[in-house]
Amino acid sequence: MTVRRIKAGDDTDLVWYVLEGYVDGVPAVTTRRTLAVAALVSGLIDLASEREALELEIAAKLVRWEALQALDDAS
Amino acid sequence: MTDVRKVPLPRLEGPVTRDYLAGVLRQVLAAYDPRNPQNDFAAGLVANDDGSVTLGNEAFPVGRVASVPTLAQHLSDTGRAANQRFLHPITVGNRNSVQSIDNVLTAASGPTTSTISIEAHSVKYDFGSVAYNSGSISGLDTETVYLVYGSDPELVGGAVTFYATEDPNDLIATGTYYVGSITTPAAGTSMTISTATSANPIECTTSTDHGWSTGNTVDFASMPGDFAVLNSGTHVITKTANNKFTVAVSGIGFAAYTSGGLATRIVADTAGGGGAGGGGGGSRWDGLVNLP
Numbered sequence: 617m618t619v620r621r622i623k624a625g626d627d628t629d630l631v632w633y634v635l636e637g638y639v640d641g642v643p644a645v646t647t648r649r650t651l652a653v654a655a656l657v658s659g660l661i662d663l664a665s666e667r668e669a670l671e672l673e674i675a676a677k678l679v680r681w682e683a684l685q686a687l688d689d690a691s
Numbered sequence: 692m693t694d695v696r697k698v699p700l701p702r703l704e705g706p707v708t709r710d711y712l713a714g715v716l717r718q719v720l721a722a723y724d725p726r727n728p729q730n731d732f733a734a735g736l737v738a739n740d741d742g743s744v745t746l747g748n749e750a751f752p753v754g755r756v757a758s759v760p761t762l763a764q765h766l767s768d769t770g771r772a773a774n775q776r777f778l779h780p781i782t783v784g785n786r787n788s789v790q791s792i793d794n795v796l797t798a799a800s801g802p803t804t805s806t807i808s809i810e811a812h813s814v815k816y817d818f819g820s821v822a823y824n825s826g827s828i829s830g831l832d833t834e835t836v837y838l839v840y841g842s843d844p845e846l847v848g849g850a851v852t853f854y855a856t857e858d859p860n861d862l863i864a865t866g867t868y869y870v871g872s873i874t875t876p877a878a879g880t881s882m883t884i885s886t887a888t889s890a891n892p893i894e895c896t897t898s899t900d901h902g903w904s905t906g907n908t909v910d911f912a913s914m915p916g917d918f919a920v921l922n923s924g925t926h927v928i929t930k931t932a933n934n935k936f937t938v939a940v941s942g943i944g945f946a947a948y949t950s951g952g953l954a955t956r957i958v959a960d961t962a963g964g965g966g967a968g969g970g971g972g973g974s975r976w977d978g979l980v981n982l983p
Binding site for chain 2: 643649665
């Protein structure tokens with residue numbers, strides 16, 4: 617699993633901090649989390665916590681996806 | 692157009708020579724050579740040095756009165772409509788696209804900020820369906836009406852970045868996919884955790900009556916020592932007393948709780964999508980106030 621920042625390349629990046637988590641070969645679990653820069657700077661939300669939450673979310677998606685693949689293989 | 696039957700021949704005195712014939716032939720061929728910028732149809736077609744051709748204002752598709760350049764102005768280089776004026780008109784039920792589920796958006800509030808969650812969904816157009824992965828937007832204001840949108844100019848779908856705005860004008864940029872609107876709920880109440888048991892399940896005692904109910908969801912922060920495991924994610928509680936509740940986490944083997952932990956009830960609300968893809972359809976709004 618990889619988590620990285622996605623930049624829009626324009627003034628949008630001044631307002632929003634976008635995290636994307638993905639697993640190679642499994643596009644269905646790719647998830648983006650948009651964070652308000654103002655809230656990050658003010659300390660109202662924490663980047664590390666948001667990143668951790670994103671990782672947990674993708675891990676859960678991956679489990680469900682792998683269960684689907686196992687079902688396909690069994691049928 | 693040159694009528695080759697009427698091409699004036701140079702005055703000839705004497706026998707027909709090779710040069711004479713070559714001159715006549717060059718004159719005729721020049722009129723029909725697309726590489727010649729002065730050819731008879733240069734206003735419609737000119738061949739370029741790289742082998743391509745340029746269609747001019749006198750190039751017309753069969754049966755059309757508008758020239759090719761005029762028609763091409765309505766299309767971008769990617770084949771998309773140059774602007775909304777040339778989109779397919781609204782079709783069924785005042786919509787030109789339909790979302791796959793009703794409650795695409797949900798919002799929840801912690802003690803100070805709100806998060807909007809966008810469920811995985813698809814949007815159906817006349818050309819087929821576009822599927823979007825789930826996403827979220829955090830750090831938003833509580834008790835605020837937000838318009839949620841994503842950027843997907845090519846209508847590819849997948850994992851797109853979702854944004855929230857209070858300004859409808861942000862929705863009309865090219866390539867914007869309007870997901871829908873939602874009001875973030877009021878900030879959740881926060882309680883100090885006086886004690887927490889090293890048992891299964893962990894039972895927390897709040898400093899004052901919490902007023903919560905079984906099935907409510909809470910978010911922990913600053914839980915100390917072994918109890919820090921509760922600081923990640925949210926937890927559904929079971930009320931055991933007016934100032935106590937349990938969470939489905941085992942504290943067996945945890946070092947004794949000290950102090951400083953906080954629990955905040957997450958207040959959730961839901962709203963339908965009502966958005967649309969490119970162009971119109973979906974929910975209407977009349978100004979900032981009367982949003983659906």
